[in-house]
Amino acid sequence: MATITFDTLKFANTLKEAGVPPAQAEAEATALSDVLEVNLKELVTKDDLRHEVELLRRDMYDMEQRLVIKLGGLMAFSIGIVAALVKLL
Incomplete structure (x- = not known):
């Protein structure tokens, strides 16, 4: 303070x-x-702000990781669908 x-x-x-x-x-x-x-x-002090910025960075990193995992799953699913359609045609 x-x-x-x-x-x-x-x-x-x-x-x-x-x-x-x-x-x-x-x-x-x-x-x-x-x-x-x-x-x-x-x-509010500079230390308070630094702490909050660090928490925000961690949250953003966690969100980025979840987004990468979801997009990777979506890509794998899409490739599977395309592969299945190619076999059927």
């Missing part, structure tokens, strides 16, 4: 310097810190 540091003191001080009352500045800093903490828990 990604770790992002939010400096509430610096944020509150910046608001105070801009003329925001101290109590409001501190409350806004705390509220923003809480929001960021909740939202960052669901943040």
Whole structure:
């Protein structure tokens, strides 16, 4: 999970310097810190994406193998039908 540091003191001080009352500045800093903490828990990381890509690659490989087997069976069946028709004619 990604770790992002939010400096509430610096944020509150910046608001105070801009003329925001101290109590409001501190409350806004705390509220923003809480929001960021909740939202960052669901943040996807590069490792998460790499893992999902690897799973997709495995699935694609498995599907490719099944498709090759099915197509090979269909070709063998078709050749058998053609051979049978050639014998009959």
